[in-house]
Amino acid sequence: MTADRSRHWDAVYTSKADVETSWYRPRARTSVRLLAQAVAATGAVPGAVVDVGAGTSTLVEELLDDGWSPVTALDVSEAALERTRARVAERADRADVRFVVSDVLEWRPAGGFDAWHDRAVFHFLTEPGQQARYVATAARAVRTNGVLVIGTFGPEGPEQCSGLPVARHDVAAIQELFAPDFELLSGETEVHRTPWGAEQQFTWASLRRG
Known part of the structure; x- marks a missing residue:
């Protein structure tokens, strides 16, 4: 299954420019804002963070x-991470980035992350067993009082993405799926506009590791 996912997403990233993908946005403003707000709510400061997908x-x-460091960039697509690696190579602080090619369901983090971020990976996990495994991995990765910020398709969002079925969630559903390891800090709905003008509903939830 992991090999299938890798081939699928490598094919996407080798055949399309960034602006040809539905999830593209020039800046990750919502993610940056929600991470900053979640950390502030817990009284912590930016530290080690993983960006899943x-x-x-x-x-x-x-x-x-x-000010986040180190930053771990995790993705099942080596092709995608190679493009990001090439960009980051121009930065003086490039040594603060760690690239991990892995399916999140197969990843075995050692722990110690202050934050976990995921925009548009979790909704590809359509089976309860996959979702439970994801939550267990996040709980193992994020330290006590660390934060998790997750964005998935909302109840009115698409039913497929890149030819794959997706699960759709509201804030209450995410809260239930991640309990009792994580407690909800805040939730909101966002309308994402694709590069060609289509609207997609996203649900965002910020949670604290208990």
Whole structure:
């Protein structure tokens, strides 16, 4: 299954430019804002963070600019991370970024992360067993009082993405799925506009590791 996912997403990233993907946005402003708010709510400061499904997003650089370090960029697609690695190579603080090619369901983090971020990976996990495994991995990775910020398709969002079925969640559903390891700090709904103008509903939830 992991090999299938890798081939699928490598094919996407080798055949399309960033602006040709539905999830593209030039800046990850919502992610940056929610991470900052979640950390402030817990009285912590930016530290070690993992971006799950980092792809080719500029979030890696934006996190570095906001004082997060080290930044772990995890993605099942080596092709995507190679593009991000090439961008980051121009930065003086490039040594603060760690690239991990892995399916999140197969990843075995040692722990100690202050924050976990995921925009648009969790909704590809459509089976309860996959979702439970994801939550267990996040709980193992994030330290006590650390934060998790997750964005998934909302109840009115698409039913498929890149030819794959997705699960759709509201804030209450995310809260239930991540309890009791994580407690809800805040939630909101966002309308994402694709590069060609289509609207996609996203649900965002910020949670604290108990």
